[in-house]
Amino acid sequence: MARLIFLWAITLALVSIVNAITLTRLFEIQSNSRNKRFASNKIAESSALGPFTFPQKVDHFDRKNNATFSQRYWLNSTNYRPGGPIIFFTPGEEDASSFLDFLIKFETSLLAQKLGGVVILYEHRYYGESNPVSVRRTLVIPVWFWQRIYPGKPNTFEEFCQVFNNATTTSAQVAAYASWYTVYAAAADTCEANQTQDDCFGSYDPKNSFYTNTTLNNAGRSWTWQLCLEFGYWQAAAPKGHPTLISRLVTAEYWQRQCPFHFPDSILPRKPRTNYINKKFGGWKLEADHIFWINGEFDPWRPLSVASPNAPKRLSTEKSPNVVIKGAIHGWDDFWSPTIVIPEPIVEVHNQLISSLSGWLKNFNATK
Ligand SMILES: *[C@@H]1O[C@H](CO)[C@@H](O)[C@H](O)[C@H]1NC(C)=O
Ligand SMILES: *[C@@H]1O[C@H](CO)[C@@H](O)[C@H](O)[C@H]1NC(C)=O
Numbered sequence: 001m002a003r004l005i006f007l008w009a010i011t012l013a014l015v016s017i018v019n020a021i022t023l024t025r026l027f028e029i030q031s032n033s034r035n036k037r038f039a040s041n042k043i044a045e046s047s048a049l050g051p052f053t054f055p056q057k058v059d060h061f062d063r064k065n066n067a068t069f070s071q072r073y074w075l076n077s078t079n080y081r082p083g084g085p086i087i088f089f090t091p092g093e094e095d096a097s098s099f100l101d102f103l104i105k106f107e108t109s110l111l112a113q114k115l116g117g118v119v120i121l122y123e124h125r126y127y128g129e130s131n132p133v134s135v136r137r138t139l140v141i142p143v144w145f146w147q148r149i150y151p152g153k154p155n156t157f158e159e160f161c162q163v164f165n166n167a168t169t170t171s172a173q174v175a176a177y178a179s180w181y182t183v184y185a186a187a188a189d190t191c192e193a194n195q196t197q198d199d200c201f202g203s204y205d206p207k208n209s210f211y212t213n214t215t216l217n218n219a220g221r222s223w224t225w226q227l228c229l230e231f232g233y234w235q236a237a238a239p240k241g242h243p244t245l246i247s248r249l250v251t252a253e254y255w256q257r258q259c260p261f262h263f264p265d266s267i268l269p270r271k272p273r274t275n276y277i278n279k280k281f282g283g284w285k286l287e288a289d290h291i292f293w294i295n296g297e298f299d300p301w302r303p304l305s306v307a308s309p310n311a312p313k314r315l316s317t318e319k320s321p322n323v324v325i326k327g328a329i330h331g332w333d334d335f336w337s338p339t340i341v342i343p344e345p346i347v348e349v350h351n352q353l354i355s356s357l358s359g360w361l362k363n364f365n366a367t368k
């Protein structure tokens with residue numbers, strides 16, 4: 001969550017050239033949907049939906065390894081019709097119980113209703129309670145710097161948008177950001193009174209509990225492992241010559257340097273194996289039928305996706321449609337509920353998605 005808020009901040013930097021009214025409108029939509037998504041996740045708690053578990057193999061590739069762990073999942077089969085699909089949703093990065101609403105609302109439920117499908121919410125291993133690791137390694141408190149800045153106060157972000165809304169030029173926005181930061185962000189800081197700046201924000205002490213707390217179910221630590229080993233999605237300042245909201249002291253090296261502090265006993269590569277991962281899974285060049293690519297024009301993750309401006313140009317075809325939703329930021333197509341008015345560009349992509357999947361399913365069922 002903190003990570004997402006951090007990303008919104010980056011996004012806002014990108015869209016500050018968009019006029020302020022549009023920005024506020026965009027935010028209102030995002031904020032309302034997000035609040036509903038995360039505030040009301042108790043709605044879906046019904047024993048009919050789960051959680052259920054089964055013994056999952058730790059290693060699917062080594063036939064000699066029979067070890068298992070308890071795999072957690074939920075499901076909603078209320079809308080199922082024979083021949084309908086399984087809508088399989090496995091949120092990475094977090095304990096899956098934060099996503100229970102996807103069983104009864106959101107894009108997953110829309111698809112289940114339209115296609116007669118079963119929604120399965122499946123916990124990603126190493127998150128929540130689906131953890132093959134029972135001893136040794138693990139959690140650090142996920143104290144990302146920005147989490148200290150926005151400790152679960154949604155209104156703070158609204159204030160942030162207002163500040164941008166009131167400023168008419170880029171330089172006024174930067175000044176407004178600085179004053180907003182002083183008033184809201186600094187006040188929200190959670191450093192203890194007896195801590196020095198280094199105690200609180202320092203990253204050089206490998207004995208800091210930030211690195212040494214290995215309690216299980218710490219999504220920040222699991223995510224950091226993925227970043228250090230494979231992804232390297234370091235959220236750093238913008239390149240020189242571009243406006244940046246993040247201090248230029250926050251570089252890829254700043255994050256990379258912390259990897260061995262988090263995981264001193266493991267043999268991590270000097271840098272994440274990004275080339276290996278891109279080669280193995282295709283990266284920007286991945287081509288396969290029956291993938292519907294959806295991205296948001298202003299999603300801060302877009303540069304990593306196949307819709308990156310730097311990626312090879314990808315056509316939208318019947319077998320593999322490719323849509324970039326105009327004006328959208330992170331995860332907008334997720335949002336759906338019978339009681340929320342969904343913006344037209346998102347309704348449009350939902351309709352395209354349903355139409356493509358219906359066609360693919362018809363062919364699939366015909367060839368069975
Ligand atoms: C793994 O399970 C299979 C099937 O139950 C069994 O034949 C085999 O001996 C087991 N292997 C090990 C290493 O325990
Ligand atoms: C499954 O989801 C539908 C909405 O798609 C909802 O109406 C239904 O109550 C849910 N089933 C259960 C058992 O909660």
Ligand SMILES: *[C@@H]1O[C@H](CO)[C@@H](O)[C@H](O)[C@H]1NC(C)=O
Pocket residue numbers: 139140141142209213214215216217218
């Ligand atoms: C370690 O992390 C766990 C889980 O995130 C947390 O509950 C606990 O308070 C932390 N302990 C210390 C000493 O920071």
Ligand SMILES: *[C@@H]1O[C@H](CO)[C@@H](O)[C@H](O)[C@H]1NC(C)=O
Pocket residue numbers: 159162163166
């Ligand atoms: C933005 O401008 C409005 C109208 O002038 C004012 O009421 C509001 O306090 C301002 N908000 C911020 C955060 O500066």
Ligand SMILES: *[C@@H]1O[C@H](CO)[C@@H](O)[C@H](O)[C@H]1NC(C)=O
Pocket residue numbers: 192194195196199
């Ligand atoms: C700050 O005070 C708390 C409570 O009195 C104590 O547990 C903690 O160790 C202190 N921290 C430092 C850095 O002195």
